[in-house]
Amino acid sequence: MRPVVFEADHIVGGISRTESKNGYRFDIGGHRFFTKEAEVQAMWEDILGDDFLTRPRQSRIYYRGRFYSYPLKLFNALNNIGVYEAVRIMLSYGKWQVFPSKNEDSFEQWVINRFGGRLYMHFFRSYTEKVWGISPKSIRADWAAQRIKNLSLSKAVWNAISGANDTASLIEEFKYPRLGPGMMWEKTAARVEQDGGTVHLDTTVGRILRDGNRVTGVEVTTEGETRHETADHVISSLALDTMVAAFDPPPPPHVIEAANKLRYRDFLIVTLVLDHPDPFPDNWIYVHAPEVRVGRIQNFRAWSPEMLSDRTTASIGMEFFCNRGDDLWEMSDADLAALAAGELEQLGLADASTVIDSFIIRQPKAYPVYDQHYKDAVDTIADWIRTLENFETVGRNGMHRYNNQDHSMLSAMKAAENVFGAGHDLWDVNTERSYHEDFMRPDTKKINRTGAATEAKERELWESA
Structure with missing residues (x-):
């Protein structure tokens, strides 16, 4: 191959x-x-x-x-923001610890529950609006949980005092x-x-050609010349909306509608x-x-x-x-x-x-924007992609997932193993957990790319990966 x-x-x-x-x-x-x-x-x-x-x-x-030093250094932060404002931040933090938002649907709710409203106002709201161009109220909590992970104000203060740091986003x-x-x-x-x-x-993919549940090849253009390339298996890193629009024949209307909602x-x-x-x-x-x-x-x-x-x-x-x-x-x-x-x-x-x-x-x-529509849209597209026998989509835009580069790479590595019959569900690769054998698709016989793998063969493939 x-x-x-x-x-x-x-x-x-x-x-x-x-x-x-x-x-x-x-x-x-x-x-x-x-x-x-x-x-x-x-x-x-x-x-x-x-x-x-x-x-x-x-x-x-x-x-x-x-x-301000980042990660937080306690005396640097206190000197910059002042004792009066620091006390207000701690009081705000205490208030939200006692009376947190019951719902954590938005980025704003997620952050305030962990840092308090005052610190959110200072260090999260304006920068988030600058990055995304929309209100933090319109961004799903998924993004905060994925990028900020297990950090909270109490942990940040403890890290600053003790020198400890077990928060993945704050490596030294x-x-x-x-x-x-x-x-x-x-x-x-x-x-x-x-x-x-x-x-x-300098070669663009214009169409992804399929016959039923199998992708047969792609149409590509180089320097104005278009040609068809046949393929036994296709791994795509195109943005999901671009990828869905490229299929010929197109996916079902509800999949196209979902792709059009992605921002x-x-x-x-x-x-x-x-x-x-x-x-x-x-x-x-x-x-x-x-x-x-x-x-x-x-x-x-x-x-x-x-x-x-x-x-x-x-x-x-x-x-x-x-x-x-x-x-x-x-x-x-x-x-x-x-x-x-x-x-x-x-x-x-x-x-x-x-x-x-x-x-x-x-x-x-x-x-990829984590707005109120993205999750249902991505789930709809993923369900359809799982029906394809020899096609994988990988990477940040290929999965509409704001991963760090190592998890984007991991999805591609597992996709390459799928070419040889491994049967990984790539949608289980994320920033919250490593990729384990437990995350293998349960119907490994059905989705194995060679059509002849047994559970023992699946285990052998995994252990040799």
Whole structure:
């Protein structure tokens, strides 16, 4: 069996690609390589080898003209916010512990129940609105439970006092490829071709062709020329709405209707090269200030010194959350560079006059939106996909799931095992639990891709994975 990869972009990696200009390399959104999944870690180590660096995490929150360490450092937070406001935060926290919201349907309810209304107002509401462009009341609690996980105010304070930290989203150290996250995928693509596979760049998938419950191939276009490619098995990372629309013949109407309800948040990054060394040491700074539009600021040297071609300069990424067609998305590159440089100065980080070069990267569908419609819609689509005998959908947009990259990768790894008959239900791969044998589909004989596997064979496949 020979793998054939179709990539719509000019380089591999998707949102984890590494773009470059004049020797400077840019991470699209900041990608920390950290996982508790042994098989994902093993793949990273195998592909990257000595190019896999260990990097310290340093990040802060900018709010009301001050910088707050993140994770929380107690005395830094108290000094910044003041004793009076700190007492109000603790009283608010106590109130919500005694009288919590009985329903936890929204992001707002979930956070207030764990942090109190006062801290939510300071550190969650404005940034969440900036990232998603909608009220936190309209975002499902699923997103908070997935991304913030087991953190609460009491745990944050204890971590700050004791130095402990068992919250996965607040790791202190991580791995990072020497030349950015795209290096992982560039080396993977080279490995695929070395082993007899093919990787086609600048090639879009227009239609997914099926006959009943079997996918027979795809229609792809390269440099204006369209052709059909047959396939024994297809693994897709297309966004779910795009994927559903691509099927020929189309899925049932209720599946199409579900796909049309899915929403996405787009993203762009303005990279600025400064004529002096780094203006701050952080990997990135979360900007909670509503007076500027930038949401997060990266310092690429803090990820890896080799992201810069000239070490006497600084390379800074100004991240903006937007929607395709809005004023930010449609702004010219020159105006975006001017906006980013101006906000860098407004925040007191560097003078706009020190910017000597810029590069704009626009990323559509960067974040699947967890609104009130998404869960029912995704469940409807997943139920239909499960009826297909030789088709899998994987990754963040392929499952409309805002996972960390290790779980997105894990879904793809399990999909590859399904090609050889493993029978994993990919919808059970998520950020809350590892992928265990208990999560195998119960009807393994029915869905096994070879049609001849027994339970013993399924166990053998799992143990050798």
